Amino acid sequence: MLLLLPPSETKVQGGTGRSLLLGALSFPELTRVRSRVLSALAELSADPEAAARALKLGPKGLGEIAVNRAVRRSATVPAIDRYTGVLYDALDAATLSTSARAFAAEHLVIQSALFGPVGALDPIPGYRLSHSTSLPGVRLTQTWAGPAGAALSAAGGLVVDLRSEGYAALGPLGEPSHSVYVRVVSVDGDGRRRALNHFNKKTKGLFARALVESGVVLESVDELTAWSEGAGFVLTPGAEPGEWDLLVPEAASAPATGAR
Template sequence: MLVLLPPSETKAVGGDGGPLDLSALSHPELNPTRGKLIEALTSLAGDVPASLAALGLSERQVDEVRRNAELRDAPTAPALERYTGVLYDALDVGSLSPAERKQADTRLAVASALFGLALGTDSIPAYRLSGGSTLPGLGTLRALWRPVLEPLFADSSQLVVDLRSGAYAALARIPHAVAVRVLSEDASGKRKVVSHHNKAHKGRLARALARTSAEPESVEDVVEVAEAAGMRVEREGARGICVVVAG
């Protein structure tokens, strides 16, 4: 099973690992695109106003440009420890047992705008690049990533549980993935899409899937794991599930 997490704009700084080594990352077939994006991002960082414009940042976020300038030499950290925010707070990898963390490192992957796919064990630096960004001379990230990411998923027989947000789902279409959405339900039974807290519930689901000792192989298995973790889950068609929370 592979659980695809969305990345976060916020990232932990620093790290105990050495500089980025593309050859040490999983899925080496993605390295040509990774290298192209790293080159473009570090070059762009030499022009701060252009970087702010391309990345959709304000002048108060100039430190994000500095991070990009230092991409090749900055310290690295495992991907599951690099990203922060609501989803990663709920996932809380730091509290997993050693056995659970080992499962999380192989079962969970971050759909990254810069690295395409980063497994939990992949050591990466802090950076700033969003799924909807367009870098000068390279065009959209969707046009760059789809030709390399979609064949990777098409060739895999793994069950894929897709927790990505829209901009990152656009980087690779995965028709066979288990799609997950979160809805809130009020006392009258009326439902609506959950926005901010959507991330927390997806983080809880990712944590449950990382911790289970059995290897989920079907949509039914994912539903069982979620329900065992105290979540209310409903099937949606052949390949979808809905997490229902009190609104």
């Protein structure tokens, strides 16, 4: 079983681990592609003006270019601890038990634009790159889709895909019967559903945390839906084959009255 998460634009900087070692990352068959994307990022970072445009950086974000220049030699931390933001705040990896982190190491994968799919405890440095960034000579979707999709599909077992569409395109999966693409939607009293943004990320983080903490290896969609119900989540078939809706009551997703 694999649980796939998107990365986040915001990340913890620094680290205590040794510098990047591509061979230490999960899915070693992707090492050549990783090296190619890293080289393209280094080429982009050599031109600060071009890098600022490509990465959509404002004046306060220009330091990210230096972070990218140092990506091969800077310190690392486990991937699950590198990312921050709404989803990862809800996942709250720092408070997971030792057994939950061990389960995550086996079953949780994060889809990076720079490194492709990486394991939860893979040591990675800080960087700035999104799935939509244009790199010199590299189109990320075309570069990653075939190799990363093949690597993920070859892992076998059920795949629970919580990635956003942009990151799912970097590693498309095979038969829907072996994967579940989860969308978070709110539902009102009349049963109408709508996509969410902030609560999409938060709910995915809570769902991922619950699954990692459970330590249960799910082998089928039926087992996933049964587990979800027992864990307090509502998972129902979506509009397309292989898509499932993770429902959030509309009242729970509405901002508090008078919130600032």
